[in-house]
Amino acid sequence: xxxxxxxxxxxLIGDYDDFINFVPTSFNKVMDxxxxxxxxxxxxDILHKFTCMELKTGTxxxxxxxxxxxxxxxxIRKLADGDSEMIQSVLVGFDFDDRVVDYCKKRRSxxxxxxxxxxxxxxxxxxxxxxxxxxx
Numbered sequence: 001x002x003x004x005x006x007x008x009x010x011x012l013i014g015d016y017d018d019f020i021n022f023v024p025t026s027f028n029k030v031m032d033x034x035x036x037x038x039x040x041x042x043x044x045d046i047l048h049k050f051t052c053m054e055l056k057t058g059t060x061x062x063x064x065x066x067x068x069x070x071x072x073x074x075x076i077r078k079l080a081d082g083d084s085e086m087i088q089s090v091l092v093g094f095d096f097d098d099r100v101v102d103y104c105k106k107r108r109s110x111x112x113x114x115x116x117x118x119x120x121x122x123x124x125x126x127x128x129x130x131x132x133x134x135x136x
Contacts, residue, residue, distance in 0.1 A: 001019070001021055001033075003129075004016070004019045004033075004035075009131075012118070012131055012133065013035065013051060013090070014037060014049075014051070014088070015037060016035040016036065016037050016051065017035075017036050017037060017038035017045075017047075018035065018036045019033060019034065019035045019036075020033070020034050021033050021034075025070075025071065025074050026074065026078070027070065027074070029067070029070070029071075031052050031053075031054070031071050032053055032054050032055045033051075033052075033053035033055070034050065034051070034052055034053070035050065035051040035053070036049075036050055036051075037049035037050070037051065048086065049086050049087070049088060050075055050079060050080065050086060050087050050088070051087075051088040051089075051090060052068065052071045052072060052075055052087065052088075052089055052090070053089075053090040053091075053092060054067060054068045054071070054090070054091050054092070055092045055093075056091065056092065056093040056094070057093075057094065058093065058094050058095070059093060059094065059095040059096065059097055060091050060093035060095070060096045060097060060100050060117070061097045061099075061100065062097065062099055062100060062103075064091060064093070064100070065091065065100050065103060065115065068089045068090075068091050068115055069089070069115070071089070072084075072087050072089045072115075075087050084113065085113075088116065089115040089116065090115070090116045090117075090118060091115055091116070091117050091118070092118045092119075092120055092131070093117075093118075093119065093120070094119065094120060094121075095119065096117055096119070096134060100117070101117065101134065101136060103115075104117060104136035105136045107136075108136055114136050115136075116133060116136075117133065117134040117136060118131050118132065118133050118134070119131070119132050119133075119134055
């Protein structure tokens with residue numbers, strides 16, 4: 001969360017206006033991180049996108065993918081007035097099951113939308129995380 005506060009993740013995630021963690025949903029689950037993205041047009045701030053993020057410590061499996069898709073669908077209904085283009089979903093994990101990567105590739109080719117997959121590594125020398133996106 002400190003990296004979000006200091007703007008360190010804007011290059012990876014995109015420019016965001018606000019972020020919160022542990023967001024309760026209406027189906028008794030908690031979204032790990034939620035971001036809003038705002039664009040300024042003629043000195044008016046316009047909310048144009050939301051990002052939901054789910055963080056996993058190990059290998060991301062299909063159950064985790066289903067979880068983020070549920071969050072995405074919930075946000076589409078509750079905040080985006082049915083506009084799926086307003087929602088960006090991101091899964092962060094140490095590794096990704098092949099079925100998760102395959103699903104994201106197929107979804108991109110069919111729906112022209114995907115769940116972004118970001119792999120993390122720990123840099124012990126700097127006591128920091130290294131984040132890299134897996135292209136689907």
